[in-house]
Amino acid sequence: MTPATSPTAVPAPTSVEPAARRRARRGEGDRTREAIISAAEALLTASGSEDAVSIRAVADAVGVTPPSIYRHFPDKAHLIFEVCARHFDAIDAALVQPILRAGGDPVEALAELARGYVRFGVENPEHYRIMFMGHADHTPGMYASERVLETGSFGGTAQLVQRAIDAGRLRADAGDAVLVTYVIWAALHGVVTVAVSKPNMPAPPLDAQVDAMIDTLLHGLLA
Amino acid sequence: MTPATSPTAVPAPTSVEPAARRRARRGEGDRTREAIISAAEALLTASGSEDAVSIRAVADAVGVTPPSIYRHFPDKAHLIFEVCARHFDAIDAALVQPILRAGGDPVEALAELARGYVRFGVENPEHYRIMFMGHADHTPGMYASERVLETGSFGGTAQLVQRAIDAGRLRADAGDAVLVTYVIWAALHGVVTVAVSKPNMPAPPLDAQVDAMIDTLLHGLLA
DNA sequence: CGCGTTTACGTAACGCTGTTCACTCAAGTG
DNA sequence: CACTTGAGTGAACAGCGTTACGTAAACGCG
The missing domain is CATH 1.10.10 (Arc Repressor Mutant, subunit A)
Incomplete structure (x- = not known):
């Protein structure tokens, strides 16, 4: 199975x-x-x-x-969101928690989490779309924002970012943990979103996208 | 009235x-x-x-x-996509082309384009959703991928990235122009997408998000 | 046992949607 | 004038989410 x-x-x-x-x-x-x-x-x-x-x-x-x-x-939205929420609970247990428990290098852990998150998104495109790309007015209140913040991927990212900061791995002017987490997550969310919504777009391979995104976020572009 | x-x-x-x-x-x-x-x-x-x-x-x-x-x-999709396409033609003429013609510092131009693009997205959320967040099967073929690649924001980003590379402003190992463009655009797309889809999420102010994203992409996070 | 309550479910229907078929009506052409 | 053609209607189909109301079966209790 x-x-x-x-x-x-x-x-x-x-x-x-x-x-x-x-x-x-x-x-x-x-x-x-x-x-x-x-x-x-x-x-x-x-x-x-x-x-x-x-x-x-x-x-x-x-x-x-x-x-x-x-x-x-109560209505169709609650049914379909509960279906999707179970998927996101599953990714939390199968991907995020193991990475958090492993406790290795936080920067490498961030990269691994990023790759797993993007792969999850493109492998479950309709669930991802319903959960994160729908109209706010069509989203049951209980899933509107909590699921984003408390969900494994965002909360896990936040924890890893904090570990990286504590270990002195990030630049001093990179911003606080919340902002850094938000930047990383939004960037990965963008990769997933365009892959889900425009699957036929002539784009670099997904792995290359994710690697380039992670590398760019961590090391930057400028000479 | x-x-x-x-x-x-x-x-x-x-x-x-x-x-x-x-x-x-x-x-x-x-x-x-x-x-x-x-x-x-x-x-x-x-x-x-x-x-x-x-x-x-x-x-x-x-x-x-x-x-x-x-x-x-021919059907509702063609109507509503033509409505949205006109918006994206308008942003091309009003935002992208002036920046390209101005011809200033390419890195600063990229930041300016990014801010304008995100602002356009959150100010026209439903147009953005229809254009970039819908199901591929519901999208008329003529708008499926061309609009993304040839649209002002993506094509303009690509041109500015190429200028930055030509001027030696980017790291040698940053990747080719296509990949760099894709990374930048996907990251901004992620910021717009989450703002559009989860407007009530407790998040940093939009300007702070964009500035942090641009700064991170350009300078990176690591010490 | 039998009564009454509660839970689980069915029947019929409302108002809405995108879309199609067959038809009319008016305007321009030869 | 007749004829064609482009523009627009009226009625309808199949499907949607949802609701009001009726009903049948299982349980607790006297």
């Missing part, structure tokens, strides 16, 4: 097919809820488009009727 | 209100086409959401029926 090719790949796309269902028992409503999330996740990864994840399509895949979805989620 | 009570009142060009219309004459179909674009532009900027620019809303604003739109545009 777990594709060993990537540590940032995430759960199991179950089946998109319809399902023979019994009515859930009294306390087992959460089982239906999980089935809905699994079906939405499968539809999203299989189609690569949020448009394919309609309430009706999810309901068909689960084997219930459209209004039943609303007994488990 | 003056209440236009006259039944023969001429419709205001950029109004979102309904319009008293005559049927266009034989060769004057392009006039209707322009009215459609103006109405879509007005709806987009007034609402700040692509969702408000429905075919029916545009048709009502122009004073025609929905199917009439399709005599001038």
